[in-house]
Amino acid sequence: MKILLVNFVCGIGSTGKICVDLYRGLTNLGHECCIAYGRGNKVDDIQTYKIGNNLNTLLHVVENRFFDNHGFASRKTTRDFVEFIEEYRPDIIHLHNIHGYYINTEILFEYLKSKSIPVIWTFHDAWPFSGHAAYIDYVGDKQLPQRNMHFSERFSYPKSFRDNSAANWKKKKKIFSDLKNCTIVTPSDWLKKMTEDSFFSECDIITINNGIDLSKYEKESENKRVNEPAKKNILAVANIWEKRKGLEDVIYFNNQLSDDYKFTIVGKVSKRLPSGITHISRTDSFDVLLDLYREADVFINPTYRDNFPTTNIESLAAGTPVITYDTGGSREAINDNVGFVVKQGSKKEFIEKIIEVKKNKYVRDSCKLQALKYDKANMIKAYIELYEKSLE
Missing domain, CATH: 3.40.50.2000 (Glycogen Phosphorylase B;)
Structure with a gap:
């Protein structure tokens, strides 16, 4: 052909x-x-x-x-x-x-x-x-x-x-x-x-x-980052953080949760972020992004308009659970074993799920198993x- x-x-x-x-x-x-x-x-x-x-x-x-x-x-x-x-x-x-x-x-x-x-x-x-x-x-x-x-x-x-x-x-x-x-x-x-x-x-x-190419997720990380063990790492990723991606919600979550939660945002942002949020403007390195996914306790995607976000699949492939709003097709890769789907705009419930989510070996294995559907x-x-x- x-x-x-x-x-x-x-x-x-x-x-x-x-x-x-x-x-x-x-x-x-x-x-x-x-x-x-x-x-x-x-x-x-x-x-x-x-x-x-x-x-x-x-x-x-x-x-x-x-x-x-x-x-x-x-x-x-x-x-x-x-x-x-x-x-x-x-x-x-x-x-x-x-x-x-x-x-x-x-x-x-x-x-x-x-x-x-x-x-x-x-x-x-x-x-x-x-x-x-x-x-x-x-x-x-x-x-x-x-x-x-x-x-x-x-x-x-x-x-x-x-x-x-x-x-x-x-x-x-x-x-x-x-x-x-x-x-x-x-x-x-x-x-x-x-x-x-x-x-x-x-x-x-x-x-x-x-x-996505799941073979890339099989190799071990070569660049182990040092995290504060007492903190819960929250990751949010978008190419460009426009309004529909839920940047204001991420900022709200950061402001409402205690210092025990460390937020990292990856992607282009057009406004100044609170000092408590780590911002990585963008990265073309797959290995760097993979490390961020792996080290996160949870990946959050409070999107208001979306189709089928590949970031959800990338997080699952790295073994990290996902919390997303019930928006478009964002919920379709998520089940009860790998994360939570929250009513769109329900910030209070979203925060409750961030607190509730736990990342252990069972959850990591369940996430990777779910990602196999999207090879x-x-x-x-x-x-x-x-x-x-x-x-x-």
Whole structure:
């Protein structure tokens, strides 16, 4: 098979890493693969096609700021990409995030509809069926919004001075919903249900959980950190600590608990943190992050909008229990043996669970056993089976 993967980044972030994992899984089995991406740098040993450049991204951002047309700029760049697809002649096109200021979805889908190439489309969020945002909630009687429901949504990703969400929703419905020979994949059952309730309801929709490389978690740590034995280590990790990730809740937990609890936050933070919180802005070292997971007594994820957080799986693979809000698909990897799921926004209950959780050998073994379900080998196998089925 000849597979073309399309995503806004390659090798970084959860979606970029998933694409590289799929690439290597496919090429190791003798298939040909290429990753087309729009932003950032490529991975050296990966066959890639760069969609546009920094100027293209900047112009797309500017257009969106003034016209709220995210996903509908980058016209010439996308026409060039369509020419590349014609030359590459893939058997399957596997779309991931097609938002991120790099591609014109209208031009891309006009081309896809003119061809008989099977399309797999993995939804990593709700952007394909929202009028603006990547993360949305039901409104009213289990209805999905067809426009921004609050003024503040304009200033969440993708930020815009104008609200064109109602028109965007209609445009997406027209462009996306009648693509033939397309299978939609969601990483969580929660997003699958939401997709089924959207204008994609007539499409084939399946769940394939994201996976991680569990072999990396088997080696012993080479850099043992010295912790204060009397303290309980609480870890929270996000790439960027935006509002939906629950940073204010983590700060609240830190302020409410005694000095016996040591909080560590990993990820980009735009505000000053209390002196009692250890902040690691970011780390590209897997070994450093693994040590942090292992040394934590509990990993907390008070997220308010999420799909299927890989950080939950990473913590379990390191043998550390997880406490999360009942948000999106965040609960789906957690059972009573490996952590707690708390009603969204219930800070008091969350604190009670932090106090209650205990990390012992039984818990560590249970966490690692639960993580086995999310080995990337299972994810790759499921996608290859889907590719083969799509070509029948």
